[in-house]
Amino acid sequence: xxxxxxxxxxxxxxxxxxxxxxxxxxxxxxxxxxxxxxxxxxxxxxxxxxxxxxxxxxxxxxxxxxxxxxxxxxxxxxxxxxxxxxxxxxxxxxxxxxxxxxxxxxxxxxxxxxxxxxxxxxxxxxxxxxxxxxxxxxxxxxxxxxxxxxxxxxxxxxxxxxxxxxxxxxxxxxxxxxxxxxxxxxxxxxxxxxxxxxxxxxxxxxxxxxxxxxxxxxxxxxxxxxxxxxxx
Amino acid sequence: xxxxxxxxxxxxxxxxxxxxxxxxxxxxxxxxxxxxxxxxxxxxxxxxxxxxxxxxxxxxxxxxxxxxxxxxxxxxxxxxxxxxxxxxxxxxxxxxxxxxxxxxxxxxxxxxxxxxxxxxxxxxxxxxxxxxxxxxxxxxxxxxxxxxxxxxxxxxxxxxxxxxxxxxxxxxxxxxxxxxxxxxxx
Numbered sequence: 001x002x003x004x005x006x007x008x009x010x011x012x013x014x015x016x017x018x019x020x021x022x023x024x025x026x027x028x029x030x031x032x033x034x035x036x037x038x039x040x041x042x043x044x045x046x047x048x049x050x051x052x053x054x055x056x057x058x059x060x061x062x063x064x065x066x067x068x069x070x071x072x073x074x075x076x077x078x079x080x081x082x083x084x085x086x087x088x089x090x091x092x093x094x095x096x097x098x099x100x101x102x103x104x105x106x107x108x109x110x111x112x113x114x115x116x117x118x119x120x121x122x123x124x125x126x127x128x129x130x131x132x133x134x135x136x137x138x139x140x141x142x143x144x145x146x147x148x149x150x151x152x153x154x155x156x157x158x159x160x161x162x163x164x165x166x167x168x169x170x171x172x173x174x175x176x177x178x179x180x181x182x183x184x185x186x187x188x189x190x191x192x193x194x195x196x197x198x199x200x201x202x203x204x205x206x207x208x209x210x211x212x213x214x215x216x217x218x219x220x221x222x223x224x225x226x227x228x229x230x231x232x
Numbered sequence: 233x234x235x236x237x238x239x240x241x242x243x244x245x246x247x248x249x250x251x252x253x254x255x256x257x258x259x260x261x262x263x264x265x266x267x268x269x270x271x272x273x274x275x276x277x278x279x280x281x282x283x284x285x286x287x288x289x290x291x292x293x294x295x296x297x298x299x300x301x302x303x304x305x306x307x308x309x310x311x312x313x314x315x316x317x318x319x320x321x322x323x324x325x326x327x328x329x330x331x332x333x334x335x336x337x338x339x340x341x342x343x344x345x346x347x348x349x350x351x352x353x354x355x356x357x358x359x360x361x362x363x364x365x366x367x368x369x370x371x372x373x374x375x376x377x378x379x380x381x382x383x384x385x386x387x388x389x390x391x392x393x394x395x396x397x398x399x400x401x402x403x404x405x406x407x408x409x410x411x412x413x414x415x416x417x418x
Contacts, residue, residue, distance in 0.1 A: 003297050003298050003299075004297045004299050004306055005297055006296065024308070031307065037265075065307075065309070068303070068305065069313065069314075072314050072369075075379070076369055088370070092369055092370050096313070096314065096368060096369070099309075099310070099312045099313075099347050100309040100312055101307040102312040103307065103308035103311065103312050104307050104308065104309040105309045106308055107297045107306075107307030107309065108307075110297065111317075112296055112297055112298070115295075115296045115297055116296060119292070119296070121329045128384070131308065135233070135380055137239050138237060138241075139237050139240060139241040139244075139289055140241075140292070140296075142237070142238065142241035142242065142245075143241050143242075143245045143248070143289060143290070143293055144293065144298070145245045146241065146242055146245040147245045147248050147249060147252075147300070148244075149247060150242075150245050150249045151252060152251050154249055161296075164314075171266065171269070171393045173398070174250065174273070174393075174397055175268065175397050175400050175401060177246065177249075178246060178273065178277065178397065178401060178408075179401060179404060179408060180242070180278075181246050182239070182244050182405075182408050182410075185235070185237070185238040185239045185243075186238075188238040188241075188242065189234040189235040189237070189239075190234075192234040192237070192238065193234045196238070197233070197234055197369060198237055200235050210321040218266060223243060
């Protein structure tokens, strides 16, 4: 799975993800609070400068991700030129480009695993309120694992459609794709259950690695049931 | 529990795949992707709670930095961009769509699914989207509405398609509408 983390290693990759996210939050709030054009222009220049620091490849990479905003920026600028308030148009455009640019920058310089660690930390208080963090972990892993599988199913369904019809399948293919996915979901659920299942959250969430996950009586019996069969 | 988790996770994956597959262009002249179709289906198939959770899970993974939105978009940038309201609106859209389906279980599936998709996937979604756009671009609600008006015909077509797909899923396998299987709890 391709993530949006930049292939160019920067010094910012080593900074703590939580600090980067916190700074991003503060700067974004600051950007939203100000309408002063010089300040916004300064922030924009600073954002471009940050992109330029790691080198040309990184800068081009970042620019490509910001290009998607250009149509909406064009609409805003034309609109404000027409109503003769170009200053406001500039302010809105600069704020938008800076905010999205900085957010992308954090994504580009933070690995998936580091980001995941922040999410786990943030979820710790929620776990006490009843959020099943383990279920969330498994669900995230399942989505990332199943996307290529479903994508492949989609391509196969498209090919078998093409074998039967000269027309393009278009939306009709979504029906067998959904049906196949719901069947997969049932099988995945059985497989999860067979491997001990997703335990309900313990009263005080222990900090353990997946390898040393606490074994409830339930999961132990299912392991024992499996082991003699497996060793033969 | 395991069933709920795998349904939510795999539906999040379907929504992502609907945005990725290039041959799923719906082709009505408007450049639309099938991703918002996936949001409507999440509601009509999974029901309110699980449908909303599937969307929330997808958004979490997008925020972690995977390019799973249509056109390969993703990362934290999309949550502060002009269409951020639509992303948050997806959660509410799936919830409302599913809630309407669950509220009228005895009605015929096709018209109910179309109605639920229009109310959840268009009315509620555009409500969030327009407010978000108005905030980010500092426009009035009316001006923001004008900016997104062009996409409504495509979404109406998608609501119709979501209805047809839900009805044929229910016909092919009655148990495939998950909210019918286990109406209570998660």
